[in-house]
Amino acid sequence: MTRSFPNAVDVAIVGSGPTGAAYARILSEQAPQAAVAVFESGPVLTDPPGMHVKNIADPVARVAAQRSSEGLRPHTQSPEGHYPDPSRRVVRPGTHLLPDGYRQPGEDGLPALAMSTNVGGMGAHWTAACPRPGGAERIAFLPDLDELLDEAERLLGVDRHPFDDAPYADVVRARLGTEFDPSRPEERRVRPMPLAVRRRADGALAWSGSDVVFGDTTRNNPNFLLFADAQVRRVLVEDGRAVGVIVRDRIDGGEREVRARFVVVAADALRTPQLLYASGVRPPALGRYLNDQPQMIFAVRLRDVSRQPEAEHSPRGDTAIAEESGVSWVPYIDEEPFHGQVMQLDASPIPLLDEDEPAPGTIVGLGWFCGKDLQESDRIEFDDSATDDYGMPKPRIHYTLTPRDHETLGRARAAILRAARALGDFIGDEPMVLSPGASLHYQGTTRMGPVDDDTSVCAPNSEVWGVSGLYVAGNNVIPTPIACNPTLTSVALAVGGARDIAARLAAEPEDTKDTKDTKDTAAST
Ligand code: FAD
Secondary structure (H helix, E strand, O other): OOOOOOOOEEEEEOOOOHHHHHHHHHHHHOOOOOOOEEEEOOOOOOOOOOOOOOOOOHHHHHHHOOOOOOOOOOOOOOOOOOOOOOOOOOOOOOOOOOOOOOOOOOOOOOOOEEOHHHHHHHHOOOOOOOOOOOOOOOOOOOOOOHHHOOOOOOHHEEEEEOOOOOHHHHHHHHHHHHHHHHHHHHHHHHEEOOEEEEEEHHHHHEOOOOOHHHHHHHHHOEEEEEEOOOOEEEEEEEEOOEEEEEEEOOOOEEEEEEEEEEEEEOOOOHHHHHHHHHHOOOOOOOOOOOOOOOEEEEEEOOOOOOOOOHOOOOOOOOOOOOOOOOOEEEOOEEOEEEEEEEEEEHHHOOOOOOOOOOOOOOEEEEEEEOOOOOOOOOOOEEEEEEOOOOOEEEEEEOOOOHOOOOOOHHHHHHHHHHHHHHHHEEEEEEEEEEEOOOOOOOOOOEEEEEOOOOOOOOOOOOOEOOEOOEEEHHHHHOOOOOOOOOHHHHHHHHHHHHHHHHHHHHHOOOOOOOHHHHHHHHHHH
16 A cells, blocks of 8 residues: 655654654654654664664564664574674674675775664664763864753663662772772763663663654654655755655655655764765765774673672563673773773673673673774765665775774773773683774764864754755764764754754744645554
8 A cells, every 4th residue: 555645844854763753852842833754764663663672572573673674684693593794794683784885995994884774773772871972072162062961861761870779880880980080080980871771660671762762742743753664865955955855665666755844864874974965965074074983892700799699680581681780881081082881791782702601790891982083084985876775875985093093992902901900800811802883883974063164064053054954963963083872962962953943943934734644644654
């Protein structure tokens, strides 16, 4: 059956990850009269849409949801449940790797560059760590950054003390604190990692996804529509203004035009610049200043801790993570330009151990993420003559680590070893540097800037320079070399952009609503 798309909306949002959802939520709160439609390339996985797959109780259904997020070439899984890694690239369930073009001769490339294609985006698969940026990670030209970060915490449902009662959490933090705190200002000392997680009435943990960001306010908004399996192929621009989108219905293959007064592209750090490029919006900084956080991991077994009685472990079924050692954070400071997180391996996206049977919570993984030395030459190039699996301009990655990056990695290695020695006994000989792209935190490709000087793509309100009504969202908007997990910051920037659109809608009222007769169809996506 052919579904209906509206002929026109006030705001068309491309992508349903946390940042696209943040636009929908703020607009539902501040401009409830506006017709807002989210178009998402991938399928809907859950009810409500956008829920984190870790909250799916049935393990078979959870794996099916992960496979459905992996684009047109989903991973195959071995009978033992492992993911074969033929290209030795890091493979995460729920994500799909860029099949080719990820490295050019003589460059480092981003072999582990990955994306998710599903309602909720990567936010249906993430670890939900939500630290705040500090020092040079912060965006100095945004005076209201802290207030925006507060709002982002509200939207994501961030808990700053999620595992305070975990049996080994105090031990982990005390040992890290003794090692790192003496040289740090109070606000950048070792602390619990803020996580977008809440405890349900039955005691289980529920991880925030786009469902939480949308919230009931968006879901109950009669002027809000969500279209899954709906790929935006082009943003329509007329006389320097965004006026709509061309959407491919991936169910029937048909293409429709949807007019819009504002278009928000929140399609991740690869596909946001790709869509702008395909739409003929090609400012000089588009795709440039690409940065990923060089990442290093290690593992230790906590020293001198007593085994907790089995009954106190994993009491909440197999969807809850074990939470004995909590998640601890060694914040970035300019003098040590890396971000450390220490968490028990059950919660880590990277499995390190195949055969060890540790007491729950006593094996902790250490992940150190570095701030990248930004270069204009690190970029995504798009091909006018070749297309990717989705028929969009084919991307080609140019990426190199500089001497300064190697120096930072060396210092991060020393720091992770300090942390490991403080905590316990090494598992393995050496910290392991993951292949570039493994952080899943790609930034900069539609970066924000204070002025239009060809080194940025959008203004501080996230509107693309020179294209009125076209906004960009995602980690790609972050202009600084953030080393910490970036989603809280990119959601904060989305809040700022959404407020800007809400204010403009209020200042320029115009009735373009044409959604009523499509609502029933859309609700079934
Ligand atoms: P995404 O969530 O990537 O969503 C983009 C959406 O746009 C996708 O659903 C995609 O299908 C859709 N799309 C793309 N092109 C089109 C198109 N043309 N038309 C329509 N739709 C389109 N971040 C943290 O901050 N903390 C963490 O602890 C953390 N852990 C992670 C662990 C894992 C395993 C993974 C996979 C990610 C993790 N991340 C983490 C990263 C985090 O998930 C992302 O930063 C976040 O999801 C980005 O949100 P977004 O809305 O910008 O983009």
